[in-house]
Each structure stands twice: as C-alpha cells, then as structure tokens.
Amino acid sequence: MHRRLVIVVILCIIAVIGIVGFYSGLLHPSSGAENKEAANYEVLYRIGVHEFPPLIIYEDGYENEPTGFDRDMIRWIGNEMNFDVKFILMAWSDVFNALEAKEIDMILGGPSITPERLERFLFSDPYLSISQSIVVSEHGTMFMDDFWAGRGIVGAEAGTTSYDIVKEALLDTGILPEENLKDYHPIESSIQDLIDGKVHFIISDWPVMVRLTQEYPAYIIGNIDTGEEYGIVIHKENEQLQQTINTGLDRLQTSIDWNEMKHRYLLDY
Secondary structure, eight states: OHHHHHHHHHHHHHHHHHHHHHHHHHHSOOOTTSOTTTOOOSOEEEEEEOOBTTTBBOSSOTTSOOBSHHHHHHHHHHHHHTOEEEEEEOOHHHHHHHHHTTSOSEEOSSOBOOHHHHHHEEEOSOOEEEEEEEEEETTOOOOHHHHHTTOSOEEEOTTSHHHHHHIIIIITTTSSOGGGEEEOSSGGGGHHHHHTTSOSEEEEEHHHHHHHHHHSSEEEEEEEEEEEEEOOEEETTOHHHHHHHHHHHHHHHTSTHHHHHHHHTTTTO
8 A cells, every 4th residue: 555655746746847847838938049059960961151231240250150130040050950061161252153153052241132043043032131331431521412423432342232232333333433343242341331431331231231330430321212122042942941041031030039030230220
C-alpha cells in the first residue's frame, strides 16, 4: 500500500511539472531570436553584404560579424527556420556576380527590388519601403532648388539608385558637369567631405541618411520618392530558399520583435 502511494505521488508530481511547463510555453513563447546558442541548425547559408548602416554595420572590425537591421532580421529568420548564416563582406559592385556564380547564397545590405534584378535573381517579399534623401551640412546654404539646378558638387555611390538618379536627371541632361559628381564607396565616407565643404550634397537611401544626420552636423533637405522596396536577393534557381525566407519574414513581421527591431535602428522615424 505504501509503495502504491509513493508511485501515485510521483506520477502526480510529473503531471504538475508537465502542466506548468505547458502554460509557461503559452505565456512566454520563444521567439526566433532566442536560444541561438542551443540551436542545431540544418544548413549554413553564406550572405554577401557591404557596409551600409543602419542595415549592415561593422563596429568591431571587419573580421567580426556585423550588427545592423538586416543582420538582426536574417538572424531572427534563421533561428525561426532552423538555419545558420555566415556574413561575407564584399564590394557592392561584386556581390551580384558572386550570387550568380553561387559563391554566396543571399545578398543583404539594402538591395532594392528592380525589374533588371528580377530578371537575374529571386527576391524575398519586400521588407522595407524607402525613398532617396538629399543631405547637406548644417553650415551649408544649399537647398533642393540648388540640387536640381546643378549648383554644387554631389556625392553618391556608383551602382546605386541614388547615383543613377543624379546621372539621369543632372549629368545626362547637361545640368551638372561630370566632374561635379563624386563617387564614394561606401557613401558614409562622404560625410566628412560634406562637413568640410568639399561636396555640397550627398544622396543615398533614406535609412542611411537618417542615421548619418543623427550622428553628424548635417540634415535632410528633401526626399525623392522612387517607390523602392528592399528585398533579400536569392539565386534564381533556389525557389525553396525563397519560400523559407518568406515564411520566416512573415513570422517576424507579425511578431512583437519587428517594430522593436525597426525602432532600434531608427527605421520607424
């Protein structure tokens, strides 16, 4: 009789522990961003990136993993969908060819979804909508009318939408002399020249310009609505990866972590 009582008590304890664990899971569900150290990932994906704050930020040296919005986003998705990632720093001019050659599996760092790129690659669903922003020094006297009239030197990064805008609207029309368009890689390297008066305008994606104006004596004088959207770039043949990324992205965007992540990097500005 005593032995039966002991067995019954043990079974009751096990049942209570199970119930507590069940409700604890309901009250505190684990997000994709948690338990990274304990995860046993099924696959490792190589991600080509370039330095593009606040999306990709190298604060602790280029040999270490970056921080930034895109990094946090893909880490969250990877934890949710059970894959790991390795970030490979590359020149923006090389990253698309590397993906076509299957030297990497994805591209992050603010790649815009364009008709030309859609012919060569797959994209995830859009994750950010952006415009192009024009920034001047706090000590400057230039405005948007001056920009469109070609009065001054413009800094932009070749191979980007912002550079193409200046080329098509100002260079090709003869409004801006060719020597007055300066190429900066990355665009963040232009900010000191802007402050020193060596260039009068810099133009780039809105998220990048917001961050720069938070950190340096400069401000946005205008935005150009291009209808652009960022998406994760994937090899044309890898539809399975595209589906995996879209599933994880949807889960992230409907979680409480999404708005917090955007706020952390000033993308809800």
